[in-house]
Amino acid sequence: MLFRQAEISGARTITLPRHHDERGSFGRIFDRERFADNGISCNFVQASISRTSYAGTLRGLHFQRFPHAEAKLVHCLRGEMYDVICDLRPDSPTYLKHQSFYLNCSDNEMIFIPPGCAHGFMTLSDDVEVLYAMSDIYAPDHAMGLRFDDPVLGISWPRPVAHISTRDLEWPKYKDSKHHDRIK
Numbered sequence: 001m002l003f004r005q006a007e008i009s010g011a012r013t014i015t016l017p018r019h020h021d022e023r024g025s026f027g028r029i030f031d032r033e034r035f036a037d038n039g040i041s042c043n044f045v046q047a048s049i050s051r052t053s054y055a056g057t058l059r060g061l062h063f064q065r066f067p068h069a070e071a072k073l074v075h076c077l078r079g080e081m082y083d084v085i086c087d088l089r090p091d092s093p094t095y096l097k098h099q100s101f102y103l104n105c106s107d108n109e110m111i112f113i114p115p116g117c118a119h120g121f122m123t124l125s126d127d128v129e130v131l132y133a134m135s136d137i138y139a140p141d142h143a144m145g146l147r148f149d150d151p152v153l154g155i156s157w158p159r160p161v162a163h164i165s166t167r168d169l170e171w172p173k174y175k176d177s178k179h180h181d182r183i184k
């Protein structure tokens with residue numbers, strides 16, 4: 001596993017080792033000791049897969065509030081996507097900055113997102129599958145979001161939004177959100 005510090009404080013890009021043979025390949029996505037060696041001490045308590053049918057679909061921006069703020073490990077299993085993390089931690093050197101990543105199913109990359117960041121992605125192909133591991137339980141009462149086009153965040157999405165949930169359209173902008181000091 002190759003860990004690289006991302007621009008957002010505490011975030012990492014992680015390249016999976018792939019062991020290839022005539023049958024295909026094998027790669028570990030989580031190794032507690034290797035993560036700890038690289039400054040990531042969280043435990044993952046659940047993992048999920050999302051499937052998205054069409055290119056141009058946007059999911060996000062999502063996070064869970066205190067006390068269920070969660071770290072996420074994100075890996076694209078199928079297709080291509082544009083992944084974005086936004087730092088919402090007022091005490092972070094990268095507060096309100098965002099970073100984006102092009103992920104696809106053949107590049108062996110994962111993104112580690114620290115607690116206190118919002119996350120979203122746009123699909124760039126049809127049939128996109130994303131694997132997540134999360135460091136906290138799913139706590140729907142603590143699920144929060146921000147508008148994908150919030151000018152304070154200033155995210156430049158690579159194509160127009162073709163599909164988005166009603167819920168994601170109804171998230172507030174950061175300046176209207178009541179949870180600034182309860183993110184962590």
Ligand SMILES: Cc1cn([C@H]2C[C@H](O)[C@@H](COP(=O)(O)OP(=O)(O)O[C@H]3O[C@@H](C)C(=O)[C@@H](O)[C@H]3O)O2)c(=O)[nH]c1=O
Pocket residue numbers: 048050059060061062063072119120121132138165
């Ligand atoms: C996130 C989640 C959703 N669900 C359910 C709730 C709902 O019925 C259905 C779809 O949920 P959502 O609309 O929240 O799915 P989605 O918009 O794909 O939410 C995801 O977006 C990306 C950007 C993330 O970062 C993820 O952590 C997660 O928030 O799945 C769970 O049962 N467990 C979970 O952990």
